[in-house]
Amino acid sequence: MAIDVTEEVDHTDDTVAGALADIDPQRALRGTAGLLAFVVVWWLASLAQPSYVLPSPVAVGATFYTEATSGGMLTALWNSTLHWVPGAFFGTGLGIAAGVALAWSPLLDDLTSPVVRVLRPVPPLALIGFAIAWVGINHAGAAFIIAIGAFWINFYATYGGVEGVSEDLLDVARSLGVQGDLELIKAVVLPAALPEITTGIRTGIGRCWMLVVASEIFGVAGIGRRILRASNNLQVDVVITYILVLSLMFLLVDVAFRTLQRRALAWR
Amino acid sequence: MAVEDPTETPRVRIDGVGKQYDSAQGPVQALDDVTFDVEAGEFVCIVGPSGCGKTTLFRIIAGLEAPTNGTVSLDGDPVDGPGPDLGLVFQEYHLFPWRTVAGNVGFGLEKTDTVDSGERRRRVQELVDLVGLDGFEDSYPRDLSGGMKQRVALARALAVDPGLLLMDEPFGAVDAQTKKMLQDELLDIWTETGKTILFVTHDVEEAVKLADRVVVMAKEPGRVREVVDVDIERPRNRSDDAFGTHYQRLLDLIQE
Known part of the structure; x- marks a missing residue:
């Protein structure tokens, strides 16, 4: 058949153009200006305060350098990573699995929905007692707290994504020979819900960095522990240093994940 | 008749x-x-x-x-x-947006174990040609016009030989x-x-x-x-x- 369909194509921007559009020079410039202004305001504010209330950016910079070169920062970061990674990993995995299962099966959804409603509002910190009693004051205990946080975010994101999968796409898949729940989930549900699922993962891993501080409250070593100890000693420069470390870790992981996400969702 | x-x-x-x-x-x-x-x-x-x-x-x-x-x-x-x-073709196409043209057309063939991947590729190409979409095998549905989407849907339905x-x-x-x-x-x-x-x-x-x-x-x-x-x-x-x-x-x- 000789049909010319070329003219029918919509030339929407592809992924490369999309990625480049992200680095808008004007936005980057404004962002830099805003950051500089923030540091200047901070510096001016610090002039009138004693350093245990608000240290100057320069003092924080010096502390950051000392912590980074003494090895203290690396140790704290490594310790936090040892519970951040398993916590984020298992929380995310279980959250996605539970979200798919409950959104897919009305039976499971009905059975679990009262329990889910009871457990949902419990803040991860309230479970520290259980973490200590069941797992102990160690990386696994801290990972448990982090996992709880990741779990709910991923659970709800996935649940919403799976619920939104079009019945029509499932019908088409069935008409093309896809049979059984597992096959349908693999062939249609997961790819169709991937935008929501990956947004959940991204939000969740960010939340996990915040929970790192909370999870170390009961004595597990890491960045959070370092922040809490420095707070007790009124070492505000150290506190800010490790807050910056958390922010940088968050930024690093977030950018890395966003790159993966963009690649996985190139079809959008 | x-x-x-x-x-x-x-x-x-x-x-x-x-x-x-x-x-x-x-x-x-x-x-x-x-x-x-x-x-x-x-x-x-x-x-x-x-x-x-x-x-x-x-x-x-x-x-x-x-x-x-x-x-x-x-x-x-x-x-x-x-x-x-039964091959189904709907007014709203219902293509799998995460799959390319070739991926959509080949969807049903992947579910039947009787065809190996080489045979599958050949068959997909045949169908893509049949509906006049050669050259668009790697395009995603979002980049296709309505007419092209419906051609993909038709080829996808024909793939399993209903x-x-x-x-x-x-x-x-x-x-x-x-x-x-x-x-x-x-x-x-x-x-x-x-x-x-x-x-x-x-x-x-x-x-x-x-x-x-x-x-x-x-x-x-x-x-x-x-x-x-x-x-x-x-x-x-x-x-x-x-x-x-x-x-x-x-x-x-x-x-x-």
């Missing part, structure tokens, strides 16, 4: 199909005693006014909904759910010019593949242009008013007298 041989099992037999819904105002009879056959290789259109239950009938034949009464059978076997015996191609107003969402082109292509593909096609439309002209036979439906309750043979040589031209006569006849039946 239909082969009138009572001893032979038709490709599709729709036998006394009825569908009743419960609504707030009480039960609604959407379909009542719909009966007709489609022979292998035949092109049959279903036309009718809106509300006559065309889409309900489509969904029942496709196995997506169960009838309240009656049966639908394909080559003598009752249809009890969607499956690769006994019946069931189409629900497939060209209802594209512009007039593309529609005409797609109709011609569909007739070419039908001639080339010898598929049995059951095609739902509200467009009488489309029915006269495409079908061997037209099932005219009436509403309240949705039922078969008449089955009209369209004995016009192809390619059909709407300026021909015979075309006009059939067109008028169908229009009168629908508006009765």
Whole structure:
């Protein structure tokens, strides 16, 4: 058949153009200006305060350098990573699995929905007692707290994504020979819900960095522990240093994940 | 044309199909005693006014909904759910947005273990060529026009070699010019593949242009008013007298 369909194509921007559009020079410039202004305001504010209330950016910079070169920062970061990674990993995995299962099966959804409603509002910190009693004051205990946080975010994101999968796409898949729940989930549900699922993962891993501080409250070593100890000693420069470390870790992981996400969702 | 041989099992037999819904105002009879056959290789259109239950009938034949009464059978076997015996093409395309053109067309082939990957690629390429989309194998649906999306949907349905191609107003969402082109292509593909096609439309002209036979439906309750043979040589031209006569006849039946 000789049909010319070329003219029918919509030339929407592809992924490369999309990625480049992200680095808008004007936005980057404004962002830099805003950051500089923030540091200047901070510096001016610090002039009138004693350093245990608000240290100057320069003092924080010096502390950051000392912590980074003494090895203290690396140790704290490594310790936090040892519970951040398993916590984020298992929380995310279980959250996605539970979200798919409950959104897919009305039976499971009905059975679990009262329990889910009871457990949902419990803040991860309230479970520290259980973490200590069941797992102990160690990386696994801290990972448990982090996992709880990741779990709910991923659970709800996935649940919403799976619920939104079009019945029509499932019908088409069935008409093309896809049979059984597992096959349908693999062939249609997961790819169709991937935008929501990956947004959940991204939000969740960010939340996990915040929970790192909370999870170390009961004595597990890491960045959070370092922040809490420095707070007790009124070492505000150290506190800010490790807050910056958390922010940088968050930024690093977030950018890395966003790159993966963009690649996985190139079809959008 | 239909082969009138009572001893032979038709490709599709729709036998006394009825569908009743419960609504707030009480039960609604959407379909009542719909009966007709489609022979292998035949092109049959279903036309009718809106509300006559065309889409309900489509969904029942496709196995997506169960009838309240009656049966639908394909080559003598009752249809009890969607499956690769029935290729579905919808007005809204329903392509898998995360798959490329080739990925969409190959979807059904991946589910059958009988074809290896080399054979699958060859078959996908064949189908992509058949619907005139060579060069667009790696495009995603978001980059395609409506007409192109419907070609992909058609190729995807044909990939599993279904006994019946069931189409629900497939060209209802594209512009007039593309529609005409797609109709011609569909007739070419039908001639080339010898598929049995059951095609739902509200467009009488489309029915006269495409079908061997037209099932005219009436509403309240949705039922078969008449089955009209369209004995016009192809390619059909709407300026021909015979075309006009059939067109008028169908229009009168629908508006009765």
